[in-house]
Amino acid sequence: MRIVLSSRIISLILVVVLLVTALNVGLVINVYSKVNDVGQTDSSGYEYVVSQTGSTFQVKNTFSKDIINGFASASIAINYALSQGNTVYLKGIFDLNADVVIFNSWNAKLVGESAIINANGYSIIIRGDDYTYSKYPIVSGLILNGGTLRIENTFGATVTNIVFRDCLVGLEFANDNTWTEFSKVENCHFINCTEGIAFRTPKGVSATGSYESTEINRCFFNQYDHSIAINVENRAELSCSQLQNVRIWIGEYGNTNQTGLRMAGSMSQTLLVGVVFESFSKSPDLLFGIDIIETASTTPIMDSNISFLGSWTASVHNSASIWLSAVGTSYFAQKDLSVHIGLNGKFGVSTVIKPVPLKIASFKPKIEVNGNFNHGETITVRVKLEYIDNTYSKEIEKVFFSGSTVWFTDDDLLEMYPSQNIVTAIIVDAACSLNSTDATVKISGYGTAG
Secondary structure, eight states, X not given: OXXXXXXXXHHHHHHHHXXXXXXXXHHHHHHXXXXXXXXXGGGTTOSEXXXXXXXXXXXXXXXXXXXXXXXXXXXXXXHHHHHHOSEEEEESEEEOSSOEEEESOBSOEEEEEEEEEEOTTOEEEXXXXXXXXXXXXXXXXXXXXXXXXXXXXXXXXXXXXXXXXXXXXXXXXXXXXXXXXXXXXXXXXXXXXXXXXXXXXXXXXXXXXXXXXXXXXXXXEEOOSSEEEEEEOTTOBOOSOEEESOEEEESSSOSEEEEEEEESSBOTTOEXXXXXXXXXXXSOEEEEXXXXXXXXXXXXXXXXXXXXXXXOSEEEEOTTOOOOEESSOEEEEEEEEEEXXXXXXXXXXXXXXXOTTSOEEEEEEEEEEESOOOTTOOEEEEEEEEETTSOBOOOEEEEESSSEEEEOOHHHHHHHOOSSOOEEEEEEEEEESSSOOOOEEEEXXXXXXX
């Protein structure tokens, strides 16, 4: 059966459709007005937005919609916003005439979508009285020219999507009370910085050198003469950390005194994964991928995909012959270590060969005994292995009646090997049968670690 609508019913349907359409348009306009009131959608969720109006700056509360105008400088406006709220969004270009400080704050955020900070030598400082007062700050989305982002006594800081350009020091970590740990630096680009990232020597009675569990990921460095991409200072401990997918370009601008990673402190158990050191110089002059200073205590572990491209003065400069560690097989040698000799048949203090942070895969010890032996004198030297579970192998003893040198045989080593375990150290001690001795004992260890 065919249904035929009257003209009156059709008119009513059209009226209803028009009303619904008008209502929807009204809702869209209303929502758009609210977004415009607050500002762009990228600043939503932040308590304050700082922007420039003419020659002065304004601070806008995104919740109450209150606006304070007339701040004479960018530094005053940003510091005011940070003193009033915990999350601040920056829009525009800002010339600093003083430091910007985030002090004793949890979950603070200073974010901008490509906001330009012309720092004029001043700093953005995130600081806690100690790490318990300053936690989980985020700084992101800035272009920082000629200044420093400094993080002090802070736990869990995140630094992302920032361009550091023409900085004396780009990103600086420092401790003067407790420590700064669990930091994350990601997607940052360092261009023409004398120091890109610096981990400072601790200062203060209650300060430690710990910057442990720091991640530096997907960061890029363009180096110029007399510059360092990453600087780990003496007594700074960048331990249990990761440098991953980092690329350092050296010798592209200038040709002298450029270093990728300078290590004067400790990087124990820190892993370098996918790090590329690339030199563009045809005649390198003091160009080092990694420069290990004599004060360095423990070097990082280099994964198999670490690359040194181009020409270098030295890809790894290691003048003090500090142990180098790598995933896979690393070779080690500890030569002529003195072993204390106990008297009256009692063993002296042990000497330990331990290739920290690696574990021993294979080794060959050599014992050297020198000096004049008294009548009836014997020197007994014991060697044993320490395993990762704090257990020990069978002890192998070598008895000396006069000065001589003895290498361990394969049978000696097999007697000490475990059925299943991981070797962490070689332990050596010695005893003299008499109450005095002129003899000396030295141990040398050669092997591989991983």
